[in-house]
Amino acid sequence: MKFFNQNKILNLSFKSQKIILIFFLLILSIGLFEALVLSPEDYLQGDAVRIMYVHVPAAWMSLGIFSFIAFLSILVFIFKNKNFILIAKSIAPSGFIFNIIALVTGSIWGKPTWGTWWAWDARITSMLILALFYLMYLMAWRIFENKNYVLKVTSLIAIFGSINVPIVKFSVDWWSTLHQPASVNLISETTIHSSMLIPLCIMTAAFVLFSLLIFLMKYNTELIKIKNKGLDRL
Amino acid sequence: MYGRKVKLRILFLVALISSIILTIFLILKSLEENVVYFLSPTEVKSLNELTQDKIRIGGMVKENSIDISSEKINFVITDFNNEINVMYSGLVPNLFQENKGVVAEGFLEDKNYFKAEKILAKHDENYMPPEIKEKLGEK
Numbered sequence: 001m002k003f004f005n006q007n008k009i010l011n012l013s014f015k016s017q018k019i020i021l022i023f024f025l026l027i028l029s030i031g032l033f034e035a036l037v038l039s040p041e042d043y044l045q046g047d048a049v050r051i052m053y054v055h056v057p058a059a060w061m062s063l064g065i066f067s068f069i070a071f072l073s074i075l076v077f078i079f080k081n082k083n084f085i086l087i088a089k090s091i092a093p094s095g096f097i098f099n100i101i102a103l104v105t106g107s108i109w110g111k112p113t114w115g116t117w118w119a120w121d122a123r124i125t126s127m128l129i130l131a132l133f134y135l136m137y138l139m140a141w142r143i144f145e146n147k148n149y150v151l152k153v154t155s156l157i158a159i160f161g162s163i164n165v166p167i168v169k170f171s172v173d174w175w176s177t178l179h180q181p182a183s184v185n186l187i188s189e190t191t192i193h194s195s196m197l198i199p200l201c202i203m204t205a206a207f208v209l210f211s212l213l214i215f216l217m218k219y220n221t222e223l224i225k226i227k228n229k230g231l232d233r234l
Numbered sequence: 235m236y237g238r239k240v241k242l243r244i245l246f247l248v249a250l251i252s253s254i255i256l257t258i259f260l261i262l263k264s265l266e267e268n269v270v271y272f273l274s275p276t277e278v279k280s281l282n283e284l285t286q287d288k289i290r291i292g293g294m295v296k297e298n299s300i301d302i303s304s305e306k307i308n309f310v311i312t313d314f315n316n317e318i319n320v321m322y323s324g325l326v327p328n329l330f331q332e333n334k335g336v337v338a339e340g341f342l343e344d345k346n347y348f349k350a351e352k353i354l355a356k357h358d359e360n361y362m363p364p365e366i367k368e369k370l371g372e373k
Contacts, residue, residue: 042361
């Protein structure tokens with residue numbers, strides 16, 4: 001069974017890459033200008049608050065992408081859909097990078113505000129575990145060469161790791177942690193002033209576009225690899 | 235609709251995921267006191283015996299309780315039910331202020347006195363520019 005016409009997808013994604021790149025650069029520069037120049041400093045943290053405009057979207061992206069990979073992996077595991085596994089494989093690297101960015105920027109923020117680079121609290125530790133799951137996922141793709149085997153191993157790693165995602169999200173509510181609870185809430189009140197929320201949203205949009213761009217590039221590479229092998233699909 | 239194998243795989247996944255969730259839940263439940271980063275003054279008061287180990291206590295810095303003399307800083311951590319006196323000598327983070335969150339790491343002398351070795355400021359979830367804070371303060 002053939003799911004898509006690959007030549008069509010290749011053409012389409014090559015064209016859309018340029019458009020997305022332009023949009024990404026545009027929104028990133030607006031976001032950075034808002035975040036670094038226009039937005040006010042925080043009453044308590046001062047300029048350290050500006051780290052948040054990178055830290056928070058990066059953390060959101062890493063959690064979102066991992067959930068997406070896990071969702072695709074469940075479908076792959078059950079229905080053996082080989083197109084989904086390629087999507088999951090191609091989106092994983094940007095999720096990992098965002099996870100590392102969240103950890104590093106959090107550490108840089110922690111030193112001037114908390115007074116420490118690192119704390120073994122539930123939020124930070126579970127975020128580190130998420131990074132390790134990303135690492136395992138990406139490494140599994142390189143280690144196992146048997147196609148059927150790599151499919152099972154990677155999707156099981158993603159499904160295992162997805163249990164950690166709600167732990168990351170709710171760790172600040174379930175346990176006392178050094179990390180503060182969420183400021184941006186869909187259900188309860190958002191405790192971040194609108195002058196700071198707007199740049200945060202713009203930066204998030206920029207990060208989404210960046211992930212999309214990297215994803216399309218990776219996905220194209222995978223499709224070309226398959227094409228060169230003379231196969232229809234993985 | 236779907237093949238037998240597909241149903242088997244769904245069942246396998248459901249069993250696998252529920253068993254892992256249960257296992258993780260049990261582990262976290264039994265490790266609860268290690269998962270929490272700090273204890274509140276109320277939790278310290280309700281300890282059965284005084285622990286000799288290094289612990290962390292967190293809460294709010296009580297208003298007008300910071301007393302700085304030469305190199306020593308004394309203050310009171312409160313959770314608005316119970317209070318603990320903290321003695322500390324050393325640097326405090328910039329965000330260490332009255333009515334703000336704090337986490338102190340150190341040893342209990344008794345249930346009311348805590349000798350801290352390290353002070354961490356806990357930031358809350360509120361982000362706002364200084365002007366808004368002033369307006370809120372006036373109200």
